[in-house]
Amino acid sequence: MVFPFTAIVGQDEMVNAIIIAAIEPRLSGVLIFGDRGTGKSTAVRALAALLPEIDAVTGCAYGCDPADLPSLCDSCRARLAEGHLPAGRRKIPVVDLPLGATEDRVVGALNLERALADGTKVFEPGLLARAHRGFLYIDEVNLLEDHIVDLLLDVAASGENLVEREGMSLRHPARFVLIGSGNPEEGELRPQLLDRFGLCVEVRTPTEIAARVEVVKRRDAYDRDPAAFSARFAPAEAALRERILAARAKLPGITVSDDILGRAAELCMALGTDGLRGELTLLRASRALAAYEGAAEVTLDHLRQMTSAALRHRLRRDPLDDSLASTRVERVVAEVFAP
Numbered sequence: 001m002v003f004p005f006t007a008i009v010g011q012d013e014m015v016n017a018i019i020i021a022a023i024e025p026r027l028s029g030v031l032i033f034g035d036r037g038t039g040k041s042t043a044v045r046a047l048a049a050l051l052p053e054i055d056a057v058t059g060c061a062y063g064c065d066p067a068d069l070p071s072l073c074d075s076c077r078a079r080l081a082e083g084h085l086p087a088g089r090r091k092i093p094v095v096d097l098p099l100g101a102t103e104d105r106v107v108g109a110l111n112l113e114r115a116l117a118d119g120t121k122v123f124e125p126g127l128l129a130r131a132h133r134g135f136l137y138i139d140e141v142n143l144l145e146d147h148i149v150d151l152l153l154d155v156a157a158s159g160e161n162l163v164e165r166e167g168m169s170l171r172h173p174a175r176f177v178l179i180g181s182g183n184p185e186e187g188e189l190r191p192q193l194l195d196r197f198g199l200c201v202e203v204r205t206p207t208e209i210a211a212r213v214e215v216v217k218r219r220d221a222y223d224r225d226p227a228a229f230s231a232r233f234a235p236a237e238a239a240l241r242e243r244i245l246a247a248r249a250k251l252p253g254i255t256v257s258d259d260i261l262g263r264a265a266e267l268c269m270a271l272g273t274d275g276l277r278g279e280l281t282l283l284r285a286s287r288a289l290a291a292y293e294g295a296a297e298v299t300l301d302h303l304r305q306m307t308s309a310a311l312r313h314r315l316r317r318d319p320l321d322d323s324l325a326s327t328r329v330e331r332v333v334a335e336v337f338a339p
Contacts, residue, residue, distance in 0.1 A: 001226040004233035005046035024288035027198030029178030034203030058086040093134030131176040141180030200313035247291040
C-alpha cells in the first residue's frame with residue numbers, strides 16, 4: 001500500500017514535474033532540491049504505484065519489453081531465436097540508490113557463489129538493471145561519490161550498462177527516469193550530473209497553517225487505515241492514470257511552430273545557458289505539458305510554464321548578480337514574454 005499521489009498537498013511544481021517526466025521519459029529525470037520531509041520520496045513512489053503495470057519478458061532479469069525487439073538483452077534475444085519469449089505483467093520498478101552503494105552493487109558483478117561452486121561465470125545484476133524501465137531514486141544526490149556519478153553519466157547518456165570485470169564483458173539495457181533529491185546547503189552537485197537532469201524543481205515546507213494542518217491530517221489518516229484512505233482517492237487516481245496514458249498517446253502528434261522554437265532559443269540565450277540541451281529539454285517538456293492538457297500544439301503559455309523547471313539549473317554563475325536562479329529565470333521570462 002502506497003500513499004496516493006493525488007492526496008499530496010501542495011508542492012505543485014514537484015508534482016507536475018514528475019508527471020511530465022512520466023509522460024516524456026526522454027527528459028532524463030527530475031532533480032528536486034529543498035527541505036527534508038516535504039514528500040519528495042513519497043511523490044516518486046506514489047506516481048510509480050499509480051501508473052499501470054507494464055509488459056515484461058517472464059524470467060528476464062531486466063524486465064525487457066517484449067514489443068521492443070531492438071532493445072532486448074542478450075538472453076532475451078537468444079530465447080527469441082529459439083521461438084519462445086513468454087511475457088507477463090509487472091509493476092513499474094522504483095529503485096533506491098543509497099549513498100554508500102559500492103560500484104558492484106550499482107552496475108552488477110560476478111556471482112561469486114556460482115563461480116566458487118562450479119566455476120561458472122554468471123552475472124549478478126545490480127541496481128541499474130533493476131531500475132530498467134522504471135525510476136532510479138537517489139536521495140541526497142549531491143553527496144554521491146564521484147566515481148558513482150561518472151557511472152550514472154555514462155549509463156544515462158547511452159541507455160546501456162557496460163560491465164567489464166573478472167574476465168566478463170556484457171551489456172544490458174538500463175533506461176530509467178532518474179529522480180534525485182537533496183539539500184543545496186549540504187553540498188553542490190557536479191555540473192556534469194546537474195546538466196543530465198531534464199527538470200529541476202524547488203520544494204519548501206508549507207508556510208500556511210491550513211496547508212500544514214491538511215498535510216498532517218492526511219498522513220495521519222493514511223497511517224491509521226491505509227486501505228480506507230486509499231479508497232477515498234481511488235477515483236482521482238484512476239482519472240489521473242487515464243490522463244497520463246492519454247497524454248503519452250497524444251505526445252507524438254503535438255506540433256511545435258518555428259515561433260515557439262525561436263522563443264525557446266531567445267530564453268536560453270538571454271539566460272546564457274551552455275550548449276543546446278536547454279532548448280531541447282524546454283521543447284520536450286512543453287510538448288509533454290501540451291499533451292497532458294489535451295492541446296494540439298505547444299503554445300507560449302506551455303513554454304512559459306516549463307521554463308523555470310527546464311532552465312534554472314543550467315544558469316552560469318554571475319558574480320555581478322547574486323539573485324536566486326529562480327528569480328533570474330522569472331526576470332528573463334518577463335522580459336522575453338513582455339507584450
